[in-house]
Each structure stands twice: as structure tokens, then as C-alpha cells.
Amino acid sequence: MTRSSQPIRANILEFDDDFERTLRRKRKQPEPNPPSSSSEFESEFEEEESMAADNRTIKELSASGWDNAVPICIQYPKATANKTDEFELKSSLLHHIPKHHGLSVVDPNKHLKEFKVVCSSMTPINVDGNILKMKAFPFSLLEKAKDWLY
Numbered sequence: 001m002t003r004s005s006q007p008i009r010a011n012i013l014e015f016d017d018d019f020e021r022t023l024r025r026k027r028k029q030p031e032p033n034p035p036s037s038s039s040e041f042e043s044e045f046e047e048e049e050s051m052a053a054d055n056r057t058i059k060e061l062s063a064s065g066w067d068n069a070v071p072i073c074i075q076y077p078k079a080t081a082n083k084t085d086e087f088e089l090k091s092s093l094l095h096h097i098p099k100h101h102g103l104s105v106v107d108p109n110k111h112l113k114e115f116k117v118v119c120s121s122m123t124p125i126n127v128d129g130n131i132l133k134m135k136a137f138p139f140s141l142l143e144k145a146k147d148w149l150y
Helices: 006-011 019-028 038-053 058-062 091-096 108-121 129-140 143-149
Strands: none
Touching: 091 108, 091 129, 108 129
């Protein structure tokens, strides 16, 4: 089909040489769907009241719940005697954890050995080392390896 064929010309709109007049005329026309009854206003007001009744902070509102989601495949054991399973992973630990990308040329056993060394050397007092390793392990995976975990 060539450029001068009829079907293409049929789809082109007619040229408006006085577009300013057309614009003024379009602006003067009433809106197709003006705001209707007071029911819309009442529903907006009720929504504002419900939002005002919610006394959560911005931090709580922005937390989606998925940020700290635990992979379903990991089941944490109970902490042993005199140990706790409630602790915070420190950023220094997370920075020292070796990263595994899941590439076929990299030995995953070497990654696990390095991971165990870092976790055992940085385990806080009164924290179960096995639980620490299980909570820190997802942070050691990147790209294909993280896809494998989730």
C-alpha cells in the first residue's frame, strides 16, 4: 500500500484553520458530567472522617507489611534455653554477608561456608546462631538465587 492510498486519508481529521474559535466554543460548552447530588459530597465527607479517625503515624501507614515478609519456605525453630529469637539484624552484619547471585560458575558451597563464618563471628550474645543464620540468609541472595528462594 502506498502513502497516498484512500484508507489512510479517510482516518485523517479535517484541518481546523481557526482553532482559537473552536477552543473558545469548547470551553463554553457545559461539562458532560457535572458533579451530581449531595450523595457524592457525603461519601467524600465520610471518607475524610474515617481517615481522621485513623490515628496511625505516617511510618505505620506507609508500611505495607510485605517489606518484612518472611519467605514461606523458611520455618524458624524455637530458640534454645537462655537464647532469644527476637532480635534485630544490624546493618554491619548485612554488609559483611557474602552475596550469591546464583550463577552456574560460582560454587554455592563456598558461599555457604563464607556465610557461616560471617554469621558465627558476628552473632550477638543471647541470640540463637541458627535462627540468626536463617533470618540473615535471604539477604545473602541476589538475582537468580533470590528468585529461587521466593
